[in-house]
Amino acid sequence: MPALPLDEAGKYVAGAYVVFLTLILIYVAIIGAKVARIEREVSELLDMTEGDPLQREPEEVGQSPTVQESRDGEQSTQRAGLEAPPR
Amino acid sequence: MYSKGFRPLALLTVVAVLAAFALVFFYAPNEADQGFIQKIFYVHVPMAIVALGGFVVGGLMAVKHLRSDDPSWDMRSYVAIHLSIILGVGVLVTGAIWAKASWGHWWVWDEPVLVSFLVVFLLYCVYYPLRFSIEDPERQARYSSVFAIAAGAFVPINFVAVRMAQSFTHPRVLSQTGGNLPGDMRLTFLVCIVAMTLLFVTLFKLELTAKHASMQLKRLRTRLEATA
Numbered sequence: 311m312p313a314l315p316l317d318e319a320g321k322y323v324a325g326a327y328v329v330f331l332t333l334i335l336i337y338v339a340i341i342g343a344k345v346a347r348i349e350r351e352v353s354e355l356l357d358m359t360e361g362d363p364l365q366r367e368p369e370e371v372g373q374s375p376t377v378q379e380s381r382d383g384e385q386s387t388q389r390a391g392l393e394a395p396p397r
Numbered sequence: 398m399y400s401k402g403f404r405p406l407a408l409l410t411v412v413a414v415l416a417a418f419a420l421v422f423f424y425a426p427n428e429a430d431q432g433f434i435q436k437i438f439y440v441h442v443p444m445a446i447v448a449l450g451g452f453v454v455g456g457l458m459a460v461k462h463l464r465s466d467d468p469s470w471d472m473r474s475y476v477a478i479h480l481s482i483i484l485g486v487g488v489l490v491t492g493a494i495w496a497k498a499s500w501g502h503w504w505v506w507d508e509p510v511l512v513s514f515l516v517v518f519l520l521y522c523v524y525y526p527l528r529f530s531i532e533d534p535e536r537q538a539r540y541s542s543v544f545a546i547a548a549g550a551f552v553p554i555n556f557v558a559v560r561m562a563q564s565f566t567h568p569r570v571l572s573q574t575g576g577n578l579p580g581d582m583r584l585t586f587l588v589c590i591v592a593m594t595l596l597f598v599t600l601f602k603l604e605l606t607a608k609h610a611s612m613q614l615k616r617l618r619t620r621l622e623a624t625a
Binding site for chain 2: 322323326327329330333337344348355359
């Protein structure tokens with residue numbers, strides 16, 4: 311088994327491998343942050359579309375937060391249902 | 398969010414990279430001429446091979462995009478080229494470190510292999526401004542594909558041209574005689590190439606998944622705003 315020399319040559323070799331690992335780690339960190347942001351935005355959208363029954367008025371509970379029957383029987387989407395509920 | 402095979406692939410990649418590092422530092426002997434410095438070879442050369450291969454694969458995916466008009470192939474081509482450019486940065490930096498350690502200079506301008514790789518790298522650096530200067534998504538994809546094909550065709554031509562040139566300092570690795578590598582060095586080198594290829598495929602899938610999810614999210618937002 312060859313020894314691992316930490317002389318002049320060892321510094322250059324370590325430098326090259328550190329460059330490689332740093333590049334990969336930075337890349338993975340950037341993509342990981344992007345994926346985390348997407349997941350957060352998806353959950354925000356889910357919150358907007360589904361709503362939180364505990365945050366609504368008692369008489370609204372039981373109704374769909376986004377879709378409400380209009381008087382003539384047609385369904386209309388409410389803009390309020392697409393906005394983020396207060397936390 | 399990730400596909401079913403992503404986790405095993407990522408795990409396999411980690412194992413392969415660790416195995417490659419173990420072989421490099423604890424199995425492969427020191428080279429007689431350069432000694433311990435030659436260990437840079439096991440990260441520098443596989444990275445260069447995979448980067449150049451990635452450029453060619455990006456070109457082939459661009460061909461697929463132009464033939465099928467499917468935007469997902471353009472996205473694959475973009476991700477392959479993007480990853481290859483990142484590996485290209487690694488190749489240039491590790492190459493400069495190796496050159497300094499071995500030749501005493503960070504860069505040698507009269508060495509065809511180095512300069513040709515720099516030319517390929519700079520050529521692909523043009524890809525970003527070209528792609529992102531076009532706002533219309535269809536035109537952007539089409540023009541980027543044409544560039545990826547032309548540049549992808551240039552890579553093997555460049556490789557052959559450099560091999561035909563007379564070199565004084567840079568060693569030949571891939572030759573008909575097996576690059577004159579002894580058995581244990583060759584095994585280590587092959588494991589390093591496999592590990593680097595697996596790393597490329599894993600990162601490719603990772604970025605593609607992120608891009609796909611981002612596009613789906615944008616579509617969902619647009620749809621929700623339209624219904625609001």
